[in-house]
Amino acid sequence: MSKLNIYYINNNYINYLQEEERKARGFTKVSNNTDMNYENFKPYVGIVLQIEKYNYFVPLTHPKQHYDDNAQFFNRISHPIELTNGRKYGRLMFCYMIPIKDSNLIHLININNIEDNNYKNVLMSQYFYLKSSEKEEIIINSAIKLYNKVKGNPHHFLYSKCCDFELLEKACNLYPL
Numbered sequence: 001m002s003k004l005n006i007y008y009i010n011n012n013y014i015n016y017l018q019e020e021e022r023k024a025r026g027f028t029k030v031s032n033n034t035d036m037n038y039e040n041f042k043p044y045v046g047i048v049l050q051i052e053k054y055n056y057f058v059p060l061t062h063p064k065q066h067y068d069d070n071a072q073f074f075n076r077i078s079h080p081i082e083l084t085n086g087r088k089y090g091r092l093m094f095c096y097m098i099p100i101k102d103s104n105l106i107h108l109i110n111i112n113n114i115e116d117n118n119y120k121n122v123l124m125s126q127y128f129y130l131k132s133s134e135k136e137e138i139i140i141n142s143a144i145k146l147y148n149k150v151k152g153n154p155h156h157f158l159y160s161k162c163c164d165f166e167l168l169e170k171a172c173n174l175y176p177l
Helices: 011-025 065-069 071-077 117-131 133-150 165-174
Strands: 005-009 044-051 054-061 079-082 088-092 098-100 105-108
Touching: 005 011, 011 098, 011 165, 044 117, 044 133, 054 133, 065 071, 065 088, 071 079, 079 117, 079 133, 088 117, 098 165, 117 133
Parallel strands: none
Antiparallel strands: 005 044, 005 105, 044 054, 054 088, 054 098, 079 088
């Protein structure tokens, strides 16, 4: 996973994808990284995977209790980041992955420059987990499996829980660089 890095993604692109999906579906599943209830700007943290002819950015999230409470469901749409000691560090959210153009990954984050030590430790743990080679095949196959289940299949029960991948691919192609 040589493309695994931590990025700030162009907010205009995120807003564009949200608007396009909202126009077509009446709602959007494209994540929002500018939540006003969060004290710090939340960078998009994730990996970039090749799915069919697109690069997809798969965002990470921090550990949340409702992921554990509903693990059977969330394991269908995401991948847990859990260390061998059992400590949980969030999830790769395949349901919220978005097609990207390289120009939309505008700024790599240097984890060492993050001032909040708790946040820095979580990001470091996620980063090292994802860099372990034995996880790569599992992660890629899980992302592709969900993508193939819901892309262009509005009758699948997970479709409404995921971004509309087909719609977002079209929007990605039309986004001006």
